[in-house]
Amino acid sequence: MGHDLTEGLTQRLGGTFVADFRPGGSQTIGTRQVARARPDGHTLLMASVSVFTMVPFAVRNAGYDALADFDHLTMIGNTLFMLVGHPRWPTLEAFVAEAKRQPRQLAYGSWGVGSTSHIVMVDFMRRAGIELLHIPFGGSGPAITEILGGRLDLLFSTYASAKPHVEAGRLRGFGVPSAQRVASMPQIPTMIELGYEGFTFDAWLSVSAPAGTPAPILARLETALVDIFARPEMRQRLDAVGLEPSPPGAAALRESIRRNLDLNRDLMARAGAMAE
Numbered sequence: 001m002g003h004d005l006t007e008g009l010t011q012r013l014g015g016t017f018v019a020d021f022r023p024g025g026s027q028t029i030g031t032r033q034v035a036r037a038r039p040d041g042h043t044l045l046m047a048s049v050s051v052f053t054m055v056p057f058a059v060r061n062a063g064y065d066a067l068a069d070f071d072h073l074t075m076i077g078n079t080l081f082m083l084v085g086h087p088r089w090p091t092l093e094a095f096v097a098e099a100k101r102q103p104r105q106l107a108y109g110s111w112g113v114g115s116t117s118h119i120v121m122v123d124f125m126r127r128a129g130i131e132l133l134h135i136p137f138g139g140s141g142p143a144i145t146e147i148l149g150g151r152l153d154l155l156f157s158t159y160a161s162a163k164p165h166v167e168a169g170r171l172r173g174f175g176v177p178s179a180q181r182v183a184s185m186p187q188i189p190t191m192i193e194l195g196y197e198g199f200t201f202d203a204w205l206s207v208s209a210p211a212g213t214p215a216p217i218l219a220r221l222e223t224a225l226v227d228i229f230a231r232p233e234m235r236q237r238l239d240a241v242g243l244e245p246s247p248p249g250a251a252a253l254r255e256s257i258r259r260n261l262d263l264n265r266d267l268m269a270r271a272g273a274m275a276e
Contacts, residue, residue: 001205004237005046005076008228013220027051028062035069039212041221045070049204050116053260057268058114060275066261070208072253073222076229077243079203080159080182081120083191084171086150092174092194095154099130107133108154109143114273117143119264120156120177120201122271127196147171156201159185160242177201178244202260204246206253222250 002019009017022030031051037043052066064070089095099106110118113136125132135152137143140161146152148170155162159182166173166185175191176182177200191199207225209218226248228234235245246252268274 001076001241002046004234005207005228008234009224012224012228027055028059028064031055032063034208034210035064037210039071039210039214041209041213041217043210044073044221045208046076047206047208048116049202049206049256049260052206052257053202053264054114054116054119054268054273056261057265058273058275066257067254069211071211071213071218072206072208072250072257073218074225074229074248074250075204075206075246075253075256076225077205077238078178078246079116079205080176080178080242080244081117081156081201081203082159082162082166082176082188083124083154083174084147084157084162084166085154085174086147086152087169087172088150089153089172095174096128096130099128099132103131104133106153107135107151108156109135109137109146109152110156111138111140111143112136114268114271116201116203117156118271118273119267120203121154122267123199123201123263124156124177124191124196126267126270127199158242163242182244184239202256204256205243208253218250 006017006019022033031045031047034043034045056062056066085095108121110121112118132154140158143155144157144161147155148165162171162173163185165171173188175189175194177191179200181188181190209221
């Protein structure tokens with residue numbers, strides 16, 4: 001996705017844009033670098049929802065303020081999730097009923113404490129009134145392997161990872177935490193349709209600039225980014241990796257960050273993922 005971003009900006013604005021990947025420190029290293037960069041439009045941050053709305057709770061002194069240290073530009077796509085279960089569970093209703101009869105006896109997986117897959121499940125358990133045993137893994141691959149092997153009962157997987165297993169009958173797709181059904185698997189209901197009112201989950205990617213970037217530069221960047229990611233060929237590439245369209249523009253991104261900061265403060269505490 002970083003290559004798509006730099007290529008699109010180069011074509012749209014001219015000059016040369018280069019992706020500089022800075023992993024580590026729960027994604028705080030690159031984020032801090034951009035927060036402290038000269039606000040001239042030459043340094044941008046492509047980040048996930050967790051950088052702005054989960055890491056600030058999980059990492060003591062992350063080194064940046066999610067709102068004050070950035071001029072946010074736009075969301076570029078939202079990672080689709082799907083709640084999947086081992087095929088021994090015929091329906092989500094049957095699973096929830098059994099989980100209520102046997103608190104903490106049924107297990108779910110995630111790709112780490114405080115990860116998106118963990119937090120969305122914590123939200124589901126809160127809404128369903130159940131307690132499950134959490135088994136974290138080092139990534140999505142091992143979690144998928146374990147649920148396929150029947151050693152897990154439930155998993156919020158990325159849609160792209162779950163889709164082939166659901167289509168083959170190896171996993172049962174229960175629902176998607178989105179406002180509407182996914183066009184490529186219209187038989188899978190939304191969590192809202194299953195009775196979980198308002199249950200959606202934000203897992204977007206976004207682009208931001210350092211705070212203090214001049215307004216004309218911000219306007220030019222925002223317009224270019226919205227145009228790049230609205231193009232049909234880009235939408236096809238995003239669809240291929242399981243990203244759905246997100247509301248474009250700076251205002252929508254800022255509002256989503258504020259809303260998710262409020263929501264995740266409680267969910268991160270419930271998940272035991274708050275910094276001590």
